[in-house]
Amino acid sequence: MLLFLCLVTYCWAEQPDSLNTSGNPIDKENCTYKETPLYGKVKIVSAFADFDVKIVESFPDLKVKSVNAFADECGEWQFVDAFPDFTIRIVDAFPDFTIKMVNSFPGMP
Numbered sequence: 001m002l003l004f005l006c007l008v009t010y011c012w013a014e015q016p017d018s019l020n021t022s023g024n025p026i027d028k029e030n031c032t033y034k035e036t037p038l039y040g041k042v043k044i045v046s047a048f049a050d051f052d053v054k055i056v057e058s059f060p061d062l063k064v065k066s067v068n069a070f071a072d073e074c075g076e077w078q079f080v081d082a083f084p085d086f087t088i089r090i091v092d093a094f095p096d097f098t099i100k101m102v103n104s105f106p107g108m109p
Helices: 002-018
Strands: 040-044 051-055 062-066 076-079 086-090 097-101
Touching: none
Parallel strands: 040 076, 040 086, 051 086, 051 097, 062 076, 062 097
Antiparallel strands: none
């Protein structure tokens, strides 16, 4: 019983630092998700993606602008077929985060 209480206390004490209290799973300061920058070369795949993403029109976690080159700012994605920085899978349910495709002002909403 004592071991159980110690484990619960340890887990509970460690959890507040790892929780994102804003409800947004993306680290706004660094524009990252699970330490992966959310800009650069992106490939859309049907399986084994780094992230599952849902495209929405309202209240996105990240606004994304498709660019042809130099995707080096938060939310700028260059869609490629080879050598991506990360891969995504478009889903309708249970995404890791949501995006909205925009023509200007990409990044955090």
